[in-house]
Amino acid sequence: MAAPVIVEATAKQTATLIFMHGLGDTGHGWSSALAAIRPPFMKVICPTAPTQPVSLNAGFRMPSWFDLKTLDIGGPEDEPGIQSARDNVHGMIQKEISAGIPANRIVLGGFSQGGALALYSALTYDQPLAGVVALSCWLPLHKQFPGAKVNSDDVPIFQAHGDYDPVVPYKFGQLSASLLKSFMKNVTFKTYNGLSHSSSDDEMDDVKDIISKWQQGNNHL
Numbered sequence: 001m002a003a004p005v006i007v008e009a010t011a012k013q014t015a016t017l018i019f020m021h022g023l024g025d026t027g028h029g030w031s032s033a034l035a036a037i038r039p040p041f042m043k044v045i046c047p048t049a050p051t052q053p054v055s056l057n058a059g060f061r062m063p064s065w066f067d068l069k070t071l072d073i074g075g076p077e078d079e080p081g082i083q084s085a086r087d088n089v090h091g092m093i094q095k096e097i098s099a100g101i102p103a104n105r106i107v108l109g110g111f112s113q114g115g116a117l118a119l120y121s122a123l124t125y126d127q128p129l130a131g132v133v134a135l136s137c138w139l140p141l142h143k144q145f146p147g148a149k150v151n152s153d154d155v156p157i158f159q160a161h162g163d164y165d166p167v168v169p170y171k172f173g174q175l176s177a178s179l180l181k182s183f184m185k186n187v188t189f190k191t192y193n194g195l196s197h198s199s200s201d202d203e204m205d206d207v208k209d210i211i212s213k214w215q216q217g218n219n220h221l
């Protein structure tokens with residue numbers, strides 16, 4: 001795997017954001033947008049997915065966290081690949097904890113396939129995290145939940161989706177949010193009107209606000 005893009009904190013680091021890009025992108029794709037919105041005490045880690053063949057794209061090799069066979073809600077999923085990618089994310093969280101950042105000061109985030117991985121990794125991690133930012137994505141292996149969840153019901157989730165998304169259908173995001181709300185206590189699902197499969201200034205402003213709110217909530221630590 002390529003080395004992650006790291007944006008160091010500009011003040012004393014007391015928090016970390018680990019953010020996973022979408023299919024075919026790299027860690028560079030999101031690093032500058034996130035650097036512009038994170039609080040000064042937060043380090044941002046943008047890993048790059050390994051390059052592998054993707055079934056959905058006729059087997060072409062590209063950066064991908066796991067194989068995507070289809071984007072139909074009931075379609076087959078790459079369970080071993082998803083779990084292996086999850087283990088990598090858990091390893092990154094563990095590294096931050098070893099460096100002195102507590103789990104509840106670590107935010108997981110991602111866009112599209114990366115957002116799916118962030119949700120799955122957070123729910124299957126055994127320590128409460130600061131929160132999850134899940135953009136234009138879905139909950140993978142959704143039939144395993146809530147059984148597969150080992151994290152606290154209180155971990156906040158901010159899910160955002162454009163209602164003109166031609167890649168990951170808006171309905172898919174809505175269904176994932178409904179399922180999450182059935183077993184998690186703090187799920188926000190925000191719709192961006194007219195937004196396709198991308199981000200927007202409005203969305204990034206909301207991400208900035210929510211991250212700073214989560215960090216204030218954990219300030220006494």
